[in-house]
Amino acid sequence: MNEKNSQDNTFRQLVELMAALRGPEGCPWDRKQTPESLKPFLVEECYEVIDALDEGQPDKIKEELGDLLFQIIFHARIAEEPDNSQCKTS
Numbered sequence: 001m002n003e004k005n006s007q008d009n010t011f012r013q014l015v016e017l018m019a020a021l022r023g024p025e026g027c028p029w030d031r032k033q034t035p036e037s038l039k040p041f042l043v044e045e046c047y048e049v050i051d052a053l054d055e056g057q058p059d060k061i062k063e064e065l066g067d068l069l070f071q072i073i074f075h076a077r078i079a080e081e082p083d084n085s086q087c088k089t090s
Contacts, residue, residue, distance in 0.1 A: 014070070018077045035075055042071045 021030040045068040052060040 014073055018073045022077050035078060038071065038074060045071050
């Protein structure tokens, strides 16, 4: 398997993990989260990425970008769920 296929597979696994966590048999905490309840975590991860960039430590940057990506996947999963009324504003 080449590097691109490996990365594609890893990303797909992350998306599938979030789908499982949000699914009927998933984690109760993850299932009850909304974009609003996740905002503090998203902001925190952004600041942690900035701190890591300021420190200039590649391993720390990689770790924090992974955490931020997980938050993005979390929000994307909520947005694509059939009852995504949590994402609608009116």
